[in-house]
Amino acid sequence: MTYKVSLEPVGLEMEVEEGETVLEAAFRQGVALMHGCKEGQCSTCKSILLEGDADMGRYSTFALPDHEAEEGYVLLCKTLAYSDLKVELIQYDEEALKVSIPIKTYQTSIEKIESLTHDIRKLTIALNEPAGITFHAGQFVDIYVPGQNFYRSYSMANTPQQPDKLEFMIKTFKGGKFSTLLDQQFKNGDILEVKGPYGNCIRKEDNHGDMILIGGGSGMAPLWAILNDMAEKNVKRNITFFYGARSAKDLFYLDKFKEIEKRLDGFQYIPALSEAQTEDNWSGETGLITEVIDRYLKSNDLDKDLEVFLCGPAPMIDSAIKVLRDEGITPDRIFFDKFIPASN
Numbered sequence: 640m641t642y643k644v645s646l647e648p649v650g651l652e653m654e655v656e657e658g659e660t661v662l663e664a665a666f667r668q669g670v671a672l673m674h675g676c677k678e679g680q681c682s683t684c685k686s687i688l689l690e691g692d693a694d695m696g697r698y699s700t701f702a703l704p705d706h707e708a709e710e711g712y713v714l715l716c717k718t719l720a721y722s723d724l725k726v727e728l729i730q731y732d733e734e735a736l737k738v739s740i741p742i743k744t745y746q747t748s749i750e751k752i753e754s755l756t757h758d759i760r761k762l763t764i765a766l767n768e769p770a771g772i773t774f775h776a777g778q779f780v781d782i783y784v785p786g787q788n789f790y791r792s793y794s795m796a797n798t799p800q801q802p803d804k805l806e807f808m809i810k811t812f813k814g815g816k817f818s819t820l821l822d823q824q825f826k827n828g829d830i831l832e833v834k835g836p837y838g839n840c841i842r843k844e845d846n847h848g849d850m851i852l853i854g855g856g857s858g859m860a861p862l863w864a865i866l867n868d869m870a871e872k873n874v875k876r877n878i879t880f881f882y883g884a885r886s887a888k889d890l891f892y893l894d895k896f897k898e899i900e901k902r903l904d905g906f907q908y909i910p911a912l913s914e915a916q917t918e919d920n921w922s923g924e925t926g927l928i929t930e931v932i933d934r935y936l937k938s939n940d941l942d943k944d945l946e947v948f949l950c951g952p953a954p955m956i957d958s959a960i961k962v963l964r965d966e967g968i969t970p971d972r973i974f975f976d977k978f979i980p981a982s983n
């Protein structure tokens with residue numbers, strides 16, 4: 640059984656199959672709806688069901704409190720249709736909708752695993768079938784390990800100009816399923832299945848205002864891709880990249896950032912340490928990244944076309960967005976990719 644889904648206020652129509660969530664249907668048809676975790680945990684896909692019969696399976700009441708569900712709010716990543724639906728999108732990006740890329744599954748093999756810091760690895764995989772992928776800098780894919788019933792979402796750290804390989808920056812955790820495989824089992828040539836691309840943290844080619852990038856931990860990856868995409872295309876914008884780390888041992892690519900600062904006019908990298916150690920001999924910014932951004936925003940004139948891209952753990956993103964909003968930056972100028980801890 641197939642139903643029709645009308646998306647307001649953008650006036651788009653798509654189909655949804657029985658047993659398929661509205662978000663999955665959108666991915667299949669290349670309609671870039673806003674999303675994060677894809678499993679009812681983050682609320683990024685929250686919308687209003689205006690008409691039709693639908694049901695949601697299990698989801699977090701943190702993402703959708705009961706009173707909102709009673710008022711007709713739904714999480715599209717959990718919504719199954721039982722009739723034609725009319726849905727009002729709360730968050731949407733008309734530009735991203737225009738440049739949507741249909742989701743596909745790719746067979747890949749591991750090409751290299753390197754250490755960037757004591758707990759961040761760089762994973763490079765080669766695309767085998769299909770042999771190339773189209774994506775936008777800032778997007779992510781789901782990585783499936785054959786024979787194991789789990790996947791992890793990771794943002795691409797490379798630019799779309801290199802479509803036959805994907806690079807990721809992966810933070811490893813003690814006891815983490817993927818971390819353990821990465822550090823103890825994976826070897827070059829191992830097969831991984833990749834599904835994507837996902838994510839709406841995408842730079843608009845025709846925006847030329849100032850730009851702030853804010854990252855923490857492996858949240859460097861999509862921002863690194865966006866930055867390098869601009870450097871490769873010689874995009875002229877004032878770009879300030881804030882990166883929050885605990886101590887100097889958590890920093891990497893300092894030489895690469897210096898090199899980009901030399902060749903990209905208007906770019907500056909501001910790493911900040913929240914727990915600088917004596918042996919770090921650190922003379923740069925200190926404190927939580929949100930405090931550093933607050934100081935920066937209060938002491939600089941902000942461009943009216945300023946755009947901010949954030950990527951990292953959910954608490955960091957939420958606190959940073961609050962700081963940005965307090966300084967008058969409107970939600971349509973804020974783009975983010977929140978890392979939600981894996982539920983299995």
Ligand code: FES
Nearest residue numbers: 675676677682716
């Ligand atoms: S709750 Fe739907 S994408 Fe996270």
